[in-house]
Amino acid sequence: MFSRVLTLFAAGLIALASLGAVPALAQDAASAPPVAAQEAAPAAPAAAVGTETKENPYGLMNLIKNGHAVDQIVLGILLFMSAGSWFITFTKLWDQHKIGKEVREAREVFFKKASLADGVKALPEGSAVRYIAQTAVEAGDHHEGTLTENIDRNTWVSMKVDRAVSEVNAKISSGMGFLATTGSTSPFIGLFGTVWGILNALTAIGVAGQASIDKVAGPVGAALIMTAIGLAVAVPAVLGYNWLLNRNKAVMAQVKAFAGDLHGVLMGSRLVKR
Template sequence: MTSRLPGLLAAIALVAAFAASPLSAHAQAADTTAAPAAAVQAAEAPADAAAPAAAAPADNPYGLKAMISHGDAVSKGVLALLLIMSMGSWYILMTKLWDTRKLAAEADRVRGSFFKNPTLADGVKGLQDGSAFRFVAQSAIEASEHHEGTLTEHIDRSSWVTMQVDRAVGQVNRRVQGGLGFLATVGSTSPFIGLFGTVWGILQALTAIGVAGQASIDKVAGPVGEALIMTAIGLGVAVPAVLGYNWLVNRNKSVMDEVRTFAADLHGVLMGAAIRAPKA
């Protein structure tokens, strides 16, 4: 019995070893498969955590907002001047567009109805108060009725009326052309004002390089970005002003031709027949 006991113990130990080896292999396989899964989760966790941060847009440190926030007095002054010039240009463009449209519409009404009235007095009453055509008509009629005086008697009646009509047309033309000088000034000077901002930005960049002692990108990018923004704004102010100026000049020529035609016809009527002037 005792002689068989060591053999029995050896057999039990061998069976236990074989039974334990599959469990350990399975555990190692589980650890092997769990490790990549944990690594994947660890890799995905920062990505998921970084997703909200990536979704939030970062402020551009070299854009217009940064220039306004961190720019000096010169750059802000140039920007304010360009803004005022742009606002003035667009105001003139809109108001002159409205004025010329109103004048052209009135010219169509005058062409179709004014000279069909029985008298010039009735025609003047049908014109809108404060309009250019009413101003020219009243000036011509007043000159025709008040051709007296020691000095004006040396001028014949036709020449006197012609002079007064030309003066009235000239006043209308000055009102129509008002503001075009500002557009021409903006169109010719705003690129150079933007260029001044560009030169100032480059000077600031060179100063930053000299102070830092090295040409690092963070020292150069900000001032150079401001310089490029100033150039773009200067061109953005100049182009609408130049285009608007040329467009308004051609439009004003068209409406002023209508006013001059009306004045010439009115002069012919005044010289051809007697009229009753409207009472004040």
């Protein structure tokens, strides 16, 4: 539980950093004077005493402090989606690593035991492989019931093992839908902020009666910031989704191989007893 909370906190910090990186780069690029102006300007003194850094009136901080409610809502949604994407990516990577390690260790321990009961006890508590093994053993031992007896033991055990494997797959695949949703919708949410900023710019021009730069620069700057942030949220979500999907396939292949070997051992032990 503590690791999940720590991961959530780290994901929030990464989301804040990613959302602020693009506007900061744009602000630095906009504030830098042209090369020709730098060459023509006289050399500045080595140290200016008492100079103050003026806050950019068209940057991200100004948008957060003085922006419209719609702009702030859009930023909040993008921040939530970015933090959720990073949190899911980190937690799923940990779950995949954990299950893959459990399967590798189970192959070295489980199949070397003298009995299935000893093999189950040798597996770590609460692990996915122990859950699958315990489900298979219980299905083989308990095949009673009027309706259940209509299914032969081999099919019954196969059904129970497949269901246990499907539950493990559902566990490590949870949250993938959020990544897919974030990757597909966050650019459009940023685009909505862009459209809203352009609408504000046109409205300011219409009210003022003239297209002065101070009436246009602020809303258009906010619009461009929204577009950049939407893309910055979408790209890591899409990359994380595809990466986790491929890793899930590899991990589940190992889990299914372990379940298949377990089923074969369980059926072979029944034949030996008979």
